[in-house]
Amino acid sequence: MKLSKFILSVTLFIILFGCSSENTVSINSEVVQNLINSKILDGNLNITVYLPSGYGNGQKYPVLYALHGASGSEWSWFDDLNADSCADRLISQNRIKPMIIVCTKTLNSLTLTDSSGQNRESDLFEKYVCQELVPYIDSQYDTINSSKSRYIGGVSMGGFIALQIGLHHPQIFGKVGGHSPASWIYDYSESSFDSWLYSGKSGNSSMDSVKFAREKELSDIKVFLDCGENDYGIVDDTKKIHEALIKRGINSTCIISKGDHSSEYWETNMEKYLEFYNK
DSSP states (O other): OOTTTOOHHHHHHHHHHOOOGGGSOOSSOEEEEEEEEETTTTEEEEEEEEEOTTTTSSOOBOEEEEEOOTTOOTTHHHHTTOHHHHHHHHHHTTSSOOOEEEEEOOOOGGGSOOTTOOOOGGGHHHHHIIIIIHHHHHHHSOBOOSGGGEEEEEETHHHHHHHHHHHHOTTTOSEEEEESOOOOOOOOSHHHHHHHHTTTOOOOTTSOHHHHHHHTTOSSOEEEEEEETTOTTHHHHHHHHHHHHHHTTOEEEEEEESOOSSHHHHHHTHHHHHHHHHO
16 A cells, blocks of 8 residues: 555544544645445445545535455555546646545445345445445535536446446436446346346336336436456446447447456556546
């Protein structure tokens, strides 16, 4: 972990003594670490938060919730993918608006709703993000409390989890990114995909799929999908997800470019990701 980014002592002081970061304007951007107690998951989860330069001046900011892959941590987007330095650069060049980036410890695939749409105990991570993490961030930081200014994205395992959470909750998130999404959808037939997309609440076989998606408030959400051309196994699934979303009238962009399933690929494309979320 980069020592320049690790300011745990300051964050612990804030947590223990109740001091508000709103009282201090940051000259430079910073990444702070917090610990959130989750009643839904019955435990503590680490989160890291990127705050742009000038934070604390009373301005409200859009928020990106960024999820790591299976072998990562809540520091991966910063230590491995350098999302903080990329955001600094794009903000200074006026290519994106200043934003907050929140990274939580991401649980593994066993926390997902399965392709049949059944709500199992494994649904808990999705509930944690929507019912605990988002309200916590909105209460502790200067955020714009609106789906139009709240985004969720992830890489690999986190990419698929982000797609599922974002598409299940368009009233919370306005943009969703699946970067090399490690998909657990094995059946892309109409009924199976609809069951996943709508969490088991799809209509009948004769329904108008575009109209149904609009009724589920998915007509305004924007989706960004991408992966490396050498990311075998992921490429086909990414294209199928994109095609299925487009068929339902959902605004989806899919880009296949050079690279494979690696941190190097995601770091190379980080500018593209951040511009999608907050250009």
